[in-house]
Amino acid sequence: MIEVKNVTKKYGDFYAVRNINFEVKDGEIVGFLGRNGAGKTTTMNMITGFIEATEGEIIVDGYNVDIKPKKVKKEIGYMPEGTPLYPELTVKEFVTYMAELKLVPRKERKKAVEEAIKSTGLEVVQNNLTRNLSRGYKQRVSMAGAIVGNPKILILDEPTVGLDPTQVVEIRELIKSFRKDHTVLISSHILSEISQICEKVIIIDKGEIVAVDTTKHLEKNTSDNTVLNVIVDDIGNKFESLKEEIAEIQEIKLIKENAEDKTKEYEVKTSSSEDIRKQIFSCCAKNEITILEMKKQEASLEDAFIKLVEDRPEYTQKEIKKMQYEKELEELREEEKIKKQERDDKKQAKKEEKARKKAEKEAKKDKGGEE
Template sequence: MIEVRNLTKIYGHHHAVDNISFKVEDGEVLGFLGPNGAGKTTTMNILTGYISATSGQALIDGVDILDDPEGVKKKIGYLPEFPPVYSEMTVSEYLDTVCKLKKIKESERKKTMEAVMEVTRIADMRGRLIANLSKGYKQRVGLAQALVGDPKILILDEPTVGLDPKQIIEIRSLIKGLGKKHTIILSSHVLAEVSAVCERIIIINKGKLVADDTPDNLSRQLQGANRLQIRIAAPEKQAIKIIRDIPGIVNVQFQGSREAGTSDLVVETGADLDVRKTVFNGVARSGYPLLMMRPLDMSLEEIFLKVTHLDKEV
């Protein structure tokens, strides 16, 4: 379990992380979301013991990393923003060094190396110099490094940066698989990734925690208004008029006409008001056929923009 209490990191006058608290239960996959410079990397660096907090605590299984640095660090596998690989080593030399640094017993070293190379699919590259690997492979070597010693907790800082789409899907499914056995914190500014992989999302902006919930709840909470997308087989002016006459409609937007002789509209209603029936009846009464009606959920992108703009606790 990871517990962060009132964590603050100040550089000069700049609050990189400002009084953040959250908990991550065992086996949970937590997404850490925020624009560039929000404090994601700083928080992760504090959790892994690379830097220290100005104030506040980071507890791993109830133990402060400052009280037992070696013990706590053994439980954490960390993939930093830039994979910490030595370019003058080959992949297997590097992983061997990592095994020794993480104090893996000599009898288990070979097995460990094979296992992490297998999982991250870099076994073919074992004899290659890391300097000659592509960005994607370096990233995988970095991930393999984090997996050495099978740590309980994995902290991954933007694990899919620089990978091609196929590799991204592979790494995501890999992380999902790892999530069954490990506690994972994953940072990203790619929202699709977080919603695909994580059960819970924390959004931070300018060092402050602005949201902490499941992706579904976030999207529900933030939706101030219900929105429907509809298509009516009527010209623009008529279509707008028909909708305006329906009670409960707050806003109508014309979105163009995708099929000849039809109009696409986005209809907004007040909060907690289901107008699907009244819309259907209203359109039916007008005599123009209703071709499509679909509720619009707020996408994670929209949530993200809204939250980071509002800059307030949700």
């Protein structure tokens, strides 16, 4: 399990990652999504203990990365971005070296290396120098280095970048096969990939977490209105008048007119998320419009991502500083208020005490007078 709590990474005045929080549970495959430079690699480097966080703590499998780095690193298989390899070593030598570095016991090492090579499909090239391999194979060697010794947690930084489509599919299948007994955190800026592999997504933008949710939920929540694509054979040009007949229709837009068979493609936007396909069908039948195709547009993760990321304001360093300054000022004011309140309370108490004493004195005087 990975827990990231209030983690900030600063380079001078620049925030690479700002106050992020998330959790990856055992056995989950989680996608880490963000544009280039959003802070994905920085976060992964902090989880693996390659760099230290400026603030906050990261707990992996119950151990704090800063306090027990050895224990944490033993549980993690990391595939860094850009597949760093030693060009002078063969595939087998490289994976063996990784196993040695990861403290895989001598007895199990040979078997672990063979397993890693087999599961990444590298048997054919295992005696080739890594410098002579194609990019796809290099990526796999890097992955073999990460999975050797069967670590509980796998952290894969852009594992499919720069691969051709068949290689992407292969790597994706490989990652899916880890699902059984690994916790996987995989970063990418390719959304289709994430939506195919992962159940949960963490979206990061400009160093801040924007959303942590399941892919399905994200896709569903994105669209507050439904969009239909309708292809009709409409000789009387009556389709657009449907807007008056069905109240839920917000907009009807002609997308394409096919000159050959005189069909037209429309996009119908509705104001509610209710399904109005039945209504459209009956209205079209009434108006003698033949529907050739009607399809609901599915909101994709891509839409969700764009919606989440694009609406965010772009803060400059100056603004962030100003915000912090204002926050601090607010805190100071709050403190001042509390102090003032305390002072007032004390004054009040003193006043009351004085009044009480005076009353007592007077009471005594009165008593004396009476006597």
